[in-house]
Amino acid sequence: MADSFAIRVQGHLDARWSSWFDGLTVTKEPDGTTLLEGQVADQAALFGLLLKMRDMGLPLLSVIRADRQELPSL
């Protein structure tokens, strides 16, 4: 079952990365981080996204499942 996830990485990422990350919305935050959020098909898809981030050398800050609640803001 698809769940919503919010993934935070260090640095400001261009909005053009959205398609690369399977259509997650890309939001630059004032603290110099970027939040990628949206529906992720399953755990395999989630790990696929994380591996893409690893391969880009993006420092990963947090991964949060935002099920049925408002996305927590960090």
Added chain:
Amino acid sequence: MAGPLLETKLYVPAHRSGLVPRTRLSERLRRGLGRKLVLVSAPAGFGKTTLLAEWLDERTTAWLSLDQNDSDPATFWTYVVAAVRTAAPDVGAPTLALLQESKPAPVRLLLTTLINELDQITSDLFLVFDDYHVIDSLEVHEGVGFLLEHLPQRLHVVIVGRADPPLPLASLRARGELVEVRAADLRFTTDEAAAYLNDAMGLELTSRDVGALEQRTEGWIAALQLAALSMEGRDDPSRFIAGFAGDDRYVVDYLVEEVLRRQPEHVHEFLMRTSILDRMNGPLCDALTGQDAGRAMLENLDKRNLFLVPLDDRRQWYRYHHLFADVLRARLLDEHPDRVPELHRLASDWHESHGDRTEAIRHAMAGADFARAAELVELELPALRRERREATLRAWLEMLPSDVLLARPVLCMGLGGARMSTGTFEGVESLLLEAQRWLDEPTQTGMVVVDHDEFRRLPADVAFHRAGLALMQGDPESTVVHARRALDVALDDDHLSRGAASALLGLAAWGAGDLETAYTSYAESVVRFERIGHIADVLGCSITLADLQLTRGHLRDAMATFDHALRLASNQGGAVLRGTADMHVGRSALLYELDDVAGARAELARAVELGEHNGLPQNAYRRRLAMASLAAVEGDPDAADELLDEADRAYVGDFSPNVRPVPAVRARRWLAQGRVADARRWVDQQGLSATDELSYLREFAHLTLARVLMAEKRLDPALDLLARLARAAEEGQRSGTLIEIRVVQALAHQLHGDLPAALTALEAALALAESEGYVRTFVDEGPAMLTLLEAAAERGMAPRYVARLLGAFPSAPRPGVAPGLIEPLSDREQDVLRLLATELSGPEIARELVVSLNTVRSHTKSIYTKLGVNTRRTAVRRAQELGLLPR
């Protein structure tokens, strides 16, 4: 072998001088030389490969650049051996032979072979796994872990990747067997950044600018490289650096943007279009761009250091630096999502027309063109099967959407078969049924067949796989039904299906006691497998075939079966085929029966020399049984007992009926040692009784029971049981077993005091055994049989044969009895004594005599006691004085 090898994957990256020397890191690597594993673990762009190229420059290096296709164990280990052979060409032939076998060899066996070979190398060899993080196969990880556990002396393993490998790193670390270089170590220090930017790139930056760049990029080498490219030819580097340092953007976004903005439109376009490629050369780029300047463009990019990594010395194949490729691909996807499938399609076409179907399939999948991918997989299927790349086949087929898969009967069968051979049975039956459905109703619309030859083989293929599945599920009746069906529908020249179906049918028939069908089926499968060169299968089937021949009393035919198989195996050239050792074990048992004890021992020594890894795992117990009977006849009861225990532990059923259970063999040994109560305990545990209904599968056990009853002097039930066993064996045409039954019958009548009946039974045994030359079946029965044979000789029964048998009994007085010795040395002790007089060490003596070191030690102790000495030298001298050894 896993398809054609890509040489670019084995290319050792050249060490380029003029870069920033990483003395502090190579020093650490050098200090770690004696440890088991060097791990270089850091994200992309941290200079991992460059560091190793520098460190390994002028060391003997086997380099393997991994990609996603290498998660198939067959592919992975084939490349490992190929990499090793670039540095040590004499190593690896036996391992490659195992990889080429028609049955996949267990990874352990492969690795043991490879490790034994690498143990022989006399100079240091560095084996580098680059980009190890792409491997996602547990089996490959376990194999690498096994290699590390049994690491050859001069081999050094280096693992390079973006994530820590799932190996027991913590325990390696705790034992001081790991050298690590991680991101924090690899980052450029300010000094190194200055050396890079000013000395290597000639930028003449102030130390403040260098400091700002170093801080902004956190020493990330790829980012510094991008920054240097962005600044080339600018007259205001400080302003650029200030702008960069004051920006929060992801470093790579910022810098690639800068670099790309400074490229002319046609370069930009070229980079975007070719970004989907993992490997590229000029013509491939041309196929994607529709231009013809690919090669010149690549040379230009290479010269300008624009993130191109050469993959060979000839500067033909390149790849983009991973980070750069990711950025380009993301942009392509964002700006021209519609172009992506088209570009993959072009790449897939190009690879197909250049003979690389694996890459063609990968691009078809990446472009979500599943119909094309399915078509290509179907064309590649016979090669995948031949090369034992079932894991790859399975992964590809599992990526296809189910409607694409299910419309293709050849692929349904392919996935079912690939799952079975990779040890998964889930969903196999329904896949086979899907394939069967198309076969049953060929008029249905929607079926897609690409490879019509495969489709014609399909009915037999489906049927024999269903037979195999039924056997796994413990359903011999269905096994027979499906195997017979496979033989009915198989094409005349479909030797694989015919061979496999025959073997399955034979196995099921054997288990059901139908020896006639079992025999003809195995004979057929041996012929078929031989026709298609599946020699390892021929060896496996030969063992069963010889067993059946022996049961039917055809000792010479059984010998011929082993001889033929050995000839086939030795014609394979080079490496020893697995199963060869089992042929020698089989010959040993037959030679023993023929009373050629020296020959039997030589065959066993040959099997031991070939090693356990050259034997089939399901036959490991047979070797111990053969060794045990030799040890027993040579007067070494301890060794015989030990070997029987080992045989019991090593027994693997593997779907073959257990017609000669090791515990029954041990019960017979107990009887020979007079331990009747122990043998009786075995009978009770087995719940055996003289009035049981008889079946072929329990024949050996019941014959053992008859011997126990005789030892207990319960002759009536013993004779009754033996008479029934004889009838059953006669009806089943098991002449080989019948000889033994008649021999035991003769002994029982003799015990009963009925000499005429004893001689009648003996005469029947002699009649069956004479033409085949059986000896040990008689002689091993000892003095009682000697008396009977003497009586037979008096009556002129089979005179020449009986005379031969009588001559085979050990004659008294025996050598080894010397005046001055209270207790004579046993035969075995004399053997050990002879070897004590040589230069051989204890373990060498053990090997020579095919016994354990412990056994040699206990003999030696006993020899010392009997001779009244306590050193090897005095033992030899004393033995010489006594005339037991030549002076």
